[in-house]
Structures are given as C-alpha cells and as structure tokens.
Amino acid sequence: MKLLPLLEHTVKGKVWDCRMCGQCVLHSTAMTCPMTCPKTLRNGPCGGVREDGHCEVKPEMECIWTKAERRRHNPANPNSWEEEFAHLRPPVDNQLRGTASWTNLFTGRDRQTPVGWAGGTIADSVNPEPALGEVDDITTLDAGFHVRNPLIIVESDTAGATQ
Amino acid sequence: MSRLRELVESRERYIVTAEFPSIDGGGLEAVQAKLEPMLPFVDAINATDNPAAHAHAPNVSIAIALKSLGAEPIMQVVCRDKNRIAQQADIIGAALFGVENICALTGDDVTAGDEPEARRVFDLDGPQLIKVATGLANGQYVSGRVIKAPPTLFVGAVENPGAPPLDYRVDRAVLKSDAGARFLQLQICYHPDRLESFVAGCVSRGIDKRTALLPTVCLTKTARALTFMNDTVPGIDVPEDTRRRVSSAADASEESYQLTLELSRHALAQPGVAGIHITDFRHDGSLARLVSDLDLRPAESAA
Numbered sequence: 001m002k003l004l005p006l007l008e009h010t011v012k013g014k015v016w017d018c019r020m021c022g023q024c025v026l027h028s029t030a031m032t033c034p035m036t037c038p039k040t041l042r043n044g045p046c047g048g049v050r051e052d053g054h055c056e057v058k059p060e061m062e063c064i065w066t067k068a069e070r071r072r073h074n075p076a077n078p079n080s081w082e083e084e085f086a087h088l089r090p091p092v093d094n095q096l097r098g099t100a101s102w103t104n105l106f107t108g109r110d111r112q113t114p115v116g117w118a119g120g121t122i123a124d125s126v127n128p129e130p131a132l133g134e135v136d137d138i139t140t141l142d143a144g145f146h147v148r149n150p151l152i153i154v155e156s157d158t159a160g161a162t163q
Numbered sequence: 164m165s166r167l168r169e170l171v172e173s174r175e176r177y178i179v180t181a182e183f184p185s186i187d188g189g190g191l192e193a194v195q196a197k198l199e200p201m202l203p204f205v206d207a208i209n210a211t212d213n214p215a216a217h218a219h220a221p222n223v224s225i226a227i228a229l230k231s232l233g234a235e236p237i238m239q240v241v242c243r244d245k246n247r248i249a250q251q252a253d254i255i256g257a258a259l260f261g262v263e264n265i266c267a268l269t270g271d272d273v274t275a276g277d278e279p280e281a282r283r284v285f286d287l288d289g290p291q292l293i294k295v296a297t298g299l300a301n302g303q304y305v306s307g308r309v310i311k312a313p314p315t316l317f318v319g320a321v322e323n324p325g326a327p328p329l330d331y332r333v334d335r336a337v338l339k340s341d342a343g344a345r346f347l348q349l350q351i352c353y354h355p356d357r358l359e360s361f362v363a364g365c366v367s368r369g370i371d372k373r374t375a376l377l378p379t380v381c382l383t384k385t386a387r388a389l390t391f392m393n394d395t396v397p398g399i400d401v402p403e404d405t406r407r408r409v410s411s412a413a414d415a416s417e418e419s420y421q422l423t424l425e426l427s428r429h430a431l432a433q434p435g436v437a438g439i440h441i442t443d444f445r446h447d448g449s450l451a452r453l454v455s456d457l458d459l460r461p462a463e464s465a466a
Contacts, residue, residue, distance in 0.1 A: 038272060039243075039283065043290040044335045046269045047323035047350050048397030056397040057272045069328040086334055088342055091247065091291050091305070115307025116298050122307040 005100040022096030023110040028084035030071035037064045042089040045069075090117050165263040166235045167207045168317040170438075171346055171375040177431060178438030179454060179461045180237060180348065180377060181205045183229065184446075185219040194228045201443070204454040206461045207235040207264060209348075209440075213244055215396075216276025223253050227260040237319070238262050240296070241270030246286035247295060251304055254296055258314030266348060267292040267320045275397055290335070290342050293320050297343030319346035324361030324378070325354050326398040333364030340370040348440045349378045351392070353401045355429045366435040375437035378430040382443045382450065383419045386410035420449055427457055 005020065012018035016026060019035040025042060026033060034042045038057040045065035048056030053066035071077075072085050090113040096104060104110035115122055170178045181204075184197050201208065210226035213219060226236040238257050240250055254265055269289040273281045287295060295305045300316035303309055320339045324332055336347060352358045358378055365371050383389060386409040393401040405422065412418035430436055439457070443450045454461065 039269060039285045039288070041269065041285070041288045043288050043338060044331060045326070045328060046289075046398075047321065047326055048271060048275075049323075049326045049328070050397070051327070051400045053327040057274050063327070065331065066328045069331045086338065088290055088294065088338055091287050091295075094286075114305050116303040116305040117294070119298065119301070119303075120307055121303045121309045 004103055005098065008100045008102050020098050020101075021092055022099040022101050022104055023093060024101035024105065025089055027081050028087065028089065030068040030074070030077065030081070030085060032064050032068035032071060034064060034068075034089075040092065041065070042092065164315070165317045167237065167264050167346070170206055171317075174375075174437060177457075177459050178207075178375060178377060179205045179441065179459050180207045180209065180438070181441040181443065181450065182209045182211065183225060185211065185214060185217070186225060187219055191228055191232070194225065195232055198229065198232055198234055200446070200448070201450055202234055204451050204461060205234075205441070206438075207237050209237045209239055209266065212239040212241040212268070212270070213276075214271075216243065216271050216273050216278070216281075218278070223257045223262075226257050226262045230261050235264070236262055237264040237266050239266045239268055240292060241268045242285050242287050242289060242292055243270035243273060243283055246284055247305060250287065250292060251295065251299060254299055254316070255310070255314055258316065263315050264317045264319065265296050266346075267296060267318065267344070271397060289320060290338050293318055293339055293342040293344050317345060318343050319348065319375075320344040321348045321350060322361075323350035323352075323398050325350065325352035325357045325400065329357060329360075332361055333368060336361075336365050336374070337368050337370055340374040344374055346375040346377060346437075349376065351379045351381045351399055351442065353389075353399070353405050353426070355426065358430060359433060362433040362435050371435035371437070376435055377438050377440045378433075378436060379440040379442060380423050380427045380430065380453075382423050382441065382445045382453065384416045384445050384447075385419065386415055388419070388444060420445075420452070423449075424453060424456055427453065431457065 009018060009020055016033045017036050018033060021035045034040065038055065039046055045063055046056065049063045049066065050056065050059065053063055055061045055063050072082060096110065101110055181201055186193055208229055210222050210229055212222040222238050222240060226238040229236040240253060267289050273279055273283045296316060296318045298305060299310065300313055302313040322332060322336050322339065339347065362376055365376060386406055389401045389406045389409060392399050393406065409415050409418045409422060427439055430439060441450060441453065
C-alpha cells in the first residue's frame with residue numbers, strides 16, 4: 001500500500017500540486033485543489049481576496065477559488081460536479097493525511113465524517129459493547145482507557161448543505 | 164432568547180450592531196470605559212477574536228465582560244488560531260455565562276498581523292464552524308458526543324460582498340445560511356454597486372428572510388485612514404475617487420463622516436437589508452450622530 005500513495009502523489013502532485021490530504025475533493029471543486037489555499041479552505045474563498053483575484057497571503061498566486069469559480073461552469077464538466085460544487089464539504093480528517101485518497105475512495109473511508117457532523121449522536125449511532133454500555137459518558141472513563149471515536153459513513157449527497 | 168435573535172426574527176425595525184475596540188489591559192474598568200459611549204446606540208456588540216491576527220484580550224472574556232456590563236455580546240470565533248476542540252470549548256464556555264450570539268469567521272491570515280511567524284490552524288473553515296456551532300445548540304459536539312444541557316445559541320457569520328470572485332459571494336452566503344447562519348455581518352464595502360448586487364442576489368435566492376443581512380460601515384476621520392484600509396486590510400478596496408473626495412475636501416473629517424452617512428443610507432435602502440454594523444475608528448461621538456442621522460432607534464426600543 002506504500003506504493004499507491006507514492007504513485008498518486010507522483011501523478012497528482014505534478015498536475016494539481018497535490019498535498020496528499022487523503023480525501024480528494026477535486027471533482028467537486030472544479031479540479032482545483034483547495035489544500036493549496038494557504039488557509040486550506042474547502043468551502044469557498046475567504047474575505048481577503050485581492051482586487052485582482054489573487055491571494056491575500058501570496059500576492060503572486062491567483063486565489064484558488066477565483067480559479068475554481070472560472071472553471072466550475074466549464075461545459076466539459078459532468079452535471080453532478082457543478083451540483084456538488086455548492087455543497088458544504090466536511091472538515092478535513094487529519095488522520096488521513098499522507099494516505100492514498102484512491103484507496104480511501106475505493107473503501108469509502110474518505111466519506112466518513114464524525115457522527116455529529118451529520119447531526120447524529122454517539123448514543124444512537126452505535127451499539128456499545130455491554131461493558132461500555134454501562135458507562136454513562138465515555139469521557140468519564142479513567143484516563144488511559146481509549147475509546148476510538150465511532151464513525152459512520154455518510155452518503156455524499158447528505159454531506160451537502162441541504163439538510 | 165437573545166435580544167439579537169428577537170430582533171432578527173421580528174424584523175420590527177433596523178438592527179444596529181457595532182465592533183468593540185480591542186482591550187489589552189486596565190481591568191473591567193477599561194472595558195466599561197469603552198462600552199459606555201456606545202452602549203445606548205447599539206443593539207449588540209461584537210467581541211472580536213484577535214482581529215487582524217493581533218493578540219488581544221480574547222473573544223470569550225470580552226463577551227462575558229460585555230454581558231456582565233449589560234450589553235448584548237456577539238462573540239466572534241475565528242478559525243485561524245484554534246482547532247475544533249478549542250473552538251467548541253470556547254463557545255460552550257461562554258454560553259455558561261449567557262453569551263448566546265456567535266459569529267463564525269474564517270479569519271485574517273497570520274501574515275496580516277504582527278506575528279507572521281505563528282502557525283496557522285484553520286482546522287475548520289467558516290462555513291464548517293457555523294454548522295458545528297449549530298450542532299452544539301442542538302445538543303452534540305461534532306464528534307457526536309451528547310451535550311445533556313445544550314447551550315442556547317444564535318449563530319451568524321460574515322461575508323464579503325465586495326471581494327472577488329464576486330459571483331461566488333452569493334453562493335457562499337447561501338451556503339452559510341443553509342449551514343445555520345441567521346445573520347451575516349457584511350465586510351466594509353466602498354463599492355455601493357457591489358453591495359447592491361450582492362444583496363439582490365441574496366434576496367433572489369430567498370435567504371434574506373431567515374438570515375439578517377447587516378452591511379458594515381466604517382467611521383473614519385482622514386484620507387489616510389482610507390488609504391491605510393485600501394493598502395493593508397485584505398479584501399477591502401477603496402476606489403481612488405472616494406479617497407480623493409476626502410483628501411481634497413476642506414474639512415476631511417466632516418467629508419469622511421458624510422461619506423459614511425451616504426454609504427449607510429444606501430445600504431439601508433437595499434430591500435433585504437435588516438440593519439447595519441458599525442466599525443468606529445473616530446471615537447468622537449460620531450457613532451451617536453450616525454445612528455441619529457439615520458433615524459435608527461436602538462436605545463429607545465431596548466429601554
């Protein structure tokens with residue numbers, strides 16, 4: 001599996017300046033990588049875009065969202081891409097950094113979001129083990145007792161802004 | 164329920180909000196001294212979060228101080244300095260003291276401030292933070308962990324109607340409204356035509372009813388202030404004509420005021436605008452004068 005991230009980075013790094021966030025959203029951002037934004041903004045431009053459409057932080061660089069806005073209406077794009085452009089993209093999962101988004105796409109891992117993001121609560125999203133079920137609040141467990149955050153898979157269309 | 168929420172939901176009159184100056188010391192007396200001249204003229208006051216990437220007394224403590232001094236705070240939360248854990252904790256913590264209004268911002272970059280060496284965070288972005296804050300009010304952290312006694316919150320955000328890509332700004336306002344923003348304080352805009360088409364865009368997309376649009380105007384005194392803003396504040400363009408109008412006036416201070424008054428009247432005349440947000444760099448009583456000249460009556464209604 002170490003080979004795949006390397007291969008992915010070689011290809012996408014050259015073409016899109018890929019930063020290996022491991023949860024590629026290029027198709028929904030008009031093939032413009034939001035991780036190249038100095039603020040890594042995945043949901044549109046910040047309020048600091050310069051008059052010439054360039055970046056607040058790097059004046060020599062065109063704002064990636066100015067670029068994306070220009071590309072989004074390209075008739076060559078599939079319709080679904082344009083629709084997804086307007087969706088609210090979830091927060092970056094920092095655990096996926098450096099992993100191959102191709103693998104994560106295939107396994108669905110890149111569409112997993114924290115339970116609360118989709119409006120759910122931990123209590124109603126998992127069936128805790130009996131021992132754990134007796135614990136009222138996992139945060140009250142003794143220090144050193146680690147419970148991995150349970151994750152649920154969210155369909156990409158419900159991850160959008162339309163709730 | 165927060166006073167701001169009541170006003171946003173009733174729309175019985177124009178809403179007036181204002182930016183609270185930065186505080187670096189002097190105890191609560193310093194907060195009170197800055198609050199007194201503005202309190203009678205505004206409905207709610209923004210407790211800023213390290214504005215322009217400069218460290219100051221933080222959003223949480225200023226919001227709590229404002230609340231304890233009888234004002235209605237709007238606590239700004241930026242994404243630049245803290246990750247989602249700290250941001251959620253700040254909102255929950257301030258809510259313990261009755262701070263209900265939250266304004267979610269992406270925030271200026273660290274390079275806009277006096278500590279450009281600092282690490283930038285941006286774990287969440289502005290629209291994501293709106294959704295996360297709304298989730299807290301609904302009783303869950305973003306992890307899904309239940310909050311048994313959820314905070315009462317009224318969540319809003321900001322948008323810049325005057326910065327490129329202009330077509331995208333309305334989409335972004337809709338995105339924020341859909342994520343839960345019930346008010347949008349709009350960045351200072353010296354291009355009335357841009358504000359006009361932004362607000363018209365919001366109205367045509369139908370978000371102005373549920374999300375109060377509050378354009379910002381800025382009280383300045385000199386042409387130098389306008390030039391400074393144009394040159395150093397990211398996302399604010401002050402046209403040369405506007406700067407020349409003030410610099411060539413016999414009384415630059417009065418001309419600056421008149422400019423702000425005109426921009427305010429224009430903003431309030433746009434169908435769909437719910438009120439105004441004021442940033443005061445004059446501190447000479449102009450805030451009271453502006454509110455009176457615009458025939459806004461926040462103090463009387465609050466009394």
